[in-house]
Amino acid sequence: MEEYVIQTEDLTKSYDSWFKKASRPALNKLNISIPKNCIFGFLGPNGAGKTTTIKILMGLIRPTGGKAVVLGKPYDDVESKNRIGFLPDSPAFTPTLSALEFLDVCARLLKIPSDTRKQRVEEVLEIVRMAPHAKSKIGTFSRGMLQRIGIAQAILNKPDLLILDEPLLGLDPYGRQEFKEIILAQKQQFQASVFFSSHILSDVAEICDNISILNKGKLLCAGPLDTLLSGGGEGVTVDISGTVHVRELITEADQVVKKGNEEWELFFKKPESALLSRINNLSEQFCDAVQIRKGGEDLESFFFKKIEEDNARNN
Ligand SMILES: Nc1ncnc2c1ncn2[C@@H]1O[C@H](COP(=O)(O)OP(=O)(O)O)[C@@H](O)[C@H]1O
Ligand SMILES: [Mg+2]
Incomplete structure (x- = not known):
């Protein structure tokens, strides 16, 4: 039994070439372990190395150092790719095909047997709510519709592992809501594991069990979301409005953020x-004026804090 669906050890990629030396590796000794049946959010600003990692995991590019094991097999194992659903960061679709025709081609490439193929294609079109557009040409689709088709082809094969590069990009709030439902269903109903990169932190916070943050090719942190946000599991965040109550607590807080005029966020690591x-x-006593949030910070402030700390260290 595979305990982890993805494991990397000192995974490194430098885009050096004989005529140009890269200033730093795009990916620098990445060590991550992604447990089975979890939704893992892979976060980081532009250029952090997310797509590079995903391309290595899919066997599309070779690392310059380290190891990566995907579904118990080396990253370049071809057979195990049949068990993975993949959405690249800029998928190429054939504009002249209809959604139905395109997914049928994908299903053939995945060697889905002909007796179940038609039914499965219709099923996934239903899941991504594109059934009404099944016969429309892909060339006429909006960015959000294309993203749905991309997700549809990724789940065609009922994969054990989904690897998705920025799947939320271009989706409107409804699309994002539906996407979250699809992803959760993949985990809950089909016991799939999901690894996806994203910038949309509120959505990540909503559906991910585990996250990691990458910056400039380096891993800044990784682990269960609630543990990370609570600074080790026991942290508490208190939102306060009004200076009177703040005075009682401010000296004991491990972190103080002034959020607005007389609005504060105090974080206590181990109260x-x-x-x-x-x-x-x-x-x-003060209800709305003093609110306790178990589990610590929200992901957005945690993310920015981590990135800013790292950028300050390197400057
Ligand atoms: N084919 C390539 N050749 C040279 N540099 C590249 C190539 N692809 C990516 N890079 C560089 O590697 C770094 C990481 O890129 P990428 O993995 O695309 O980041 P992300 O997906 O997190 O935005 C960036 O500095 C980018 O410019
Ligand atoms: Mg990218």
């Missing part, structure tokens, strides 16, 4: 029980 009961009392 002792005495401190916790004081916070609880304040919260009961």
